[in-house]
Amino acid sequence: MSETARPAPPPAPGFVHKALFIAGLIIVLALAWKLAGVLLLAFAAVIIAVLVRSLADPIRERTGLGTGLSLTLASSIIMIVLVASGWLFGSTITSQLDALADRIPRSLDELETLLEALPFGREIASRLNGAATPDLQNMVGQVGGYVMAVTGAGANLLLVIVAGLFFAAQPGRARDGLLLLAPKGPRQSLLEAANESGRALRLWLIGTLASMVVVGFLTGIGTALIGLPSPVALGLFAGLAAFVPIVGPVVSVVPAVLLALDQGPEMILLTVAVYFVVQQVESNLIYPFIQKRAVDLPPVLTLFGVLAIGTLFGPLGVVFASPLLVVGLVWIKLLYIRNTLGEDTPLPGRSQ
Incomplete structure (x- = not known):
């Protein structure tokens, strides 16, 4: 009597759960990539x-x-400070920004004249001139694109502010709602990581704002002392650009150099020297003092992190590279080094 073939046993529930988890993780990562913006x-x-x-x-x-009431008062204080600053310095900044906008095209003409005096400079200047003076159809298209970009940026900014106020009012709701999607086992570790990320972001933000104020103040004083036009506007721009490490300091010097073009090579050298000194003071004195008390990001990690995140996510990635690195550092140290490898390591901002 031949033995009947026994049916294969059903797969273990653990294997099914793991397969479903991996598939779900792949789907989540794909959606995150598509919805990166x-x-x-x-x-x-x-x-x-x-x-x-x-x-x-x-x-x-x-x-x-x-x-x-505390959140309402805090939001009101922030708005009052912004409005008062705009009202107090608005006329000065506006006039200096107008002067800056008026001088930069003339400085570009000076740059074109300077290029024409160099070998092969005439060809380079003609190419730049052709790129800077497109035909009417291209100009209309560019203006329309700029208007759409500005409108979209304004809508995104309003959305971010409103959502930020909702998050501030109920920070635990969004966090706990996301944590419900995680398995029960690692949920407590993820909760700790989320809380530590919020604390690290707060310390990073305080340190960054302090650094921005110092950079803007020193830049404004330095450009005023050497006689460069629009020192308030240049200081404001340098302070805002300091929010983005590595890239911000390089971008902030461009309008200052353009303003210095029509005042001779000595002014150009003085301008570059002012920005170099400010960045050295900020990098070697101010930044270590502030960030040691806040979140100490290694400079090499910041450099390659900005390059990598900017390559993956574009300009928005460059702007938010530093806080993303802060959060990533917290999660790696807490979830991987501590909980997975079992090694003790200080979290960002904690005493060593």
Whole structure:
């Protein structure tokens, strides 16, 4: 009597669960790649929320007000400071920005004249001139593109601010909702990582804002001392550009050099020297002092991190490279080095 073939046993539930988890992880990663721009805007909203909470929490602790009133007061203080600064320095900054916008085209003409005096300079200048003076149809298309870009940027900024205020009002709701998607086992570790990321972002933001203020102040004073036009506007631009490491300092010197072109080579050298000194002071004195008390990102990690994230996600990736690195550093140290490898390592901003 021949033995009947027994059916193969069903796959173990553990294997099925693992396969489904891997498939789901691949789908999530693919969606994250497609929605990278939206995720970066959400991350910007988180930074706004961290800024508001950084001011609201001390107000609540010192005054005994409720969370809602503290957040309202903190948001109002931020708006009042911004409006007062604009009203106080608005006329000066506006006039200097107008002068800056008026001088830069003339400086470009000076640059074209300078190039024409060099070997093969006439050909280079003609190419630059042709690129700078497109036909009417191209100009209309470019203006339309700029208008659409500005409109889209304004809408994104409004969305980020509103979402940031919602995150600040209820920071735990979005966090806990996302954590419900994770398995129960690692959920507590992910919760700790999310909380530590918020704390590290707060310290990074405080340090970055302090560094931006110092860079803007020193740049404005330095350009005023050497007699460069529009020192307030240049200092404001340098301070804002300092938010983006590596790239920001390089970009901030461009309008200053263009302004110095029509004042001779000595002014160009003085301008470059001012920006070089400010960046050396910021990099070697201010940044280590501030970031050692906040989040100490290694310069090499920052350099390659900005390049890598900018390559993957474009301009928005460059802007938010540093806070993304802060969050990534927290998660790697907490989830991998501590929980997986079992080695003790200090988290960013914690005492060594």
